[in-house]
Amino acid sequence: NAGVTQTPKFQVLKTGQSMTLQCAQDMNHEYMSWYRQDPGMGLRLIHYSVGAGITDQGEVPNGYNVSRSTTEDFPLRLLSAAPSQTSVYFCASSFAGTASINEQFFGPGTRLTVL
Amino acid sequence: AQTVTQSQPEMSVQEAETVTLSCTYDTSENNYYLFWYKQPPSRQMILVIRQEAYKQQNATENRFSVNFQKAAKSFSLKISDSQLGDTAMYFCAFMSNNAGNMLTFGGGTRLMVKP
Numbered sequence: 578n579a580g581v582t583q584t585p586k587f588q589v590l591k592t593g594q595s596m597t598l599q600c601a602q603d604m605n606h607e608y609m610s611w612y613r614q615d616p617g618m619g620l621r622l623i624h625y626s627v628g629a630g631i632t633d634q635g636e637v638p639n640g641y642n643v644s645r646s647t648t649e650d651f652p653l654r655l656l657s658a659a660p661s662q663t664s665v666y667f668c669a670s671s672f673a674g675t676a677s678i679n680e681q682f683f684g685p686g687t688r689l690t691v692l
Numbered sequence: 693a694q695t696v697t698q699s700q701p702e703m704s705v706q707e708a709e710t711v712t713l714s715c716t717y718d719t720s721e722n723n724y725y726l727f728w729y730k731q732p733p734s735r736q737m738i739l740v741i742r743q744e745a746y747k748q749q750n751a752t753e754n755r756f757s758v759n760f761q762k763a764a765k766s767f768s769l770k771i772s773d774s775q776l777g778d779t780a781m782y783f784c785a786f787m788s789n790n791a792g793n794m795l796t797f798g799g800g801t802r803l804m805v806k807p
Binding site for chain 1: 696698701734735736737739742783785792793794795796797798799800
């Protein structure tokens with residue numbers, strides 16, 4: 578198993594450009610999510626999905642779009658990049674349900690810089 | 693909404709010594725889960741230990757143990773016999789039993805283990 582993979586690892590954008598951060602998992606996890614990590618802060622939830630075709634907003638969703646057409650993939654789209662979106666982005670996945678603790682598996686992160 | 697607070701931005705410990713990292717949280721819920729994650733310079737998020745709120749017994753994983761005080765809403769991490777490889781950022785995180793698998797993170801504690 579490759580686990581959770583993210584591409585690219587690094588990206589530099591100019592203000593106003595758009596791009597998609599890719600996330601894929603091969604563990605058949607229902608739940609997938611995107612977090613951002615800013616310097617000196619913990620991770621904050623951007624968007625999440627509990628299954629194909631279902632997405633919802635997290636704590637900091639503005640400026641980002643997501644879709645979940647398959648169980649495996651959960652791309653994050655920046656429509657018009659802003660310097661405030663400079664951050665490290667993490668994708669995570671787990672089995673869904675609240676009956677037990679479902680360990681979240683994190684990808685290696687994407688460092689995004691917006692100039 | 694839940695909040696997680698880590699009051700120690702940085703800590704250091706001598707190799708082989710014991711160190712305790714603090715975490716407090718605020719919630720009105722009774723059923724939830726708490727986690728400690730390690731983030732080494734590689735940026736990978738690694739689950740260190742987890743605790744179910746309904747369990748009175750403190751969780752232990754090899755050199756890592758927690759002191760879970762539910763009434764005080766405190767969840768500290770003790771690292772025994774510190775090793776150089778323990779040098780990392782440590783994040784405390786909260787997961788509600790009623791909000792899917794969403795994690796709320798504290799701001800992190802940077803731990804330096806000195807030889």
